[in-house]
Amino acid sequence: MENEIVRDIEVNQAFGWLTAIEKSHEKESSGAYKIKCQCRCGKTKHVAASSLRAGRTLSCGCYKKQVNAQLKEQHKNNFDMDKQYGLFKPVRRVASTEKFERQILAECTGCGNTKVVLATNLRMGHSRTCGARKCVAIFHEQFPDAPEHRKTVYN
Ligand SMILES: [Zn+2]
Ligand SMILES: [Zn+2]
Structure with a gap:
């Protein structure tokens, strides 16, 4: 596939709040190149392709923060x-x-x-x-x- 950055991951492919942009200059411990992604919040993050494929990484970290804040809010109201x-x-x-x-x-x-x-x-x-x-x-x-x-x- 011509838009493919690495196997199974294309340019502009969405993974939760992340959009794959290009191959990163950073490597994961296995030696494979990471993927540079843009998060919905505007931040960029370099993510291991395996994490994207497995659905383990879905934002730059802001999603988790938001969920935690919501949980805290619910806890208060409960x-x-x-x-x-x-x-x-x-x-x-x-x-x-x-x-x-x-x-x-x-x-x-x-x-x-x-x-x-x-x-x-x-x-x-x-x-x-x-x-x-x-x-x-x-x-x-x-x-x-x-x-x-x-x-x-x-x-
Ligand atoms: Zn974010
Ligand atoms: Zn008393």
């Missing part, structure tokens, strides 16, 4: 408002800032007070009571197997 976290019962979500993960207004069932806590701290088990001594005691009565209450987290 906070379960119906669950109880230690003594905390979520009341409502509080607008999250760019820097911090979503905050939750939660009620401490030990004393009835509400407190704004980070969703991630609830999920990870770092925030389990409002921090009042009475509530910490209630918490340990209810969850005798729980590890030592780390008070510093609540400040």
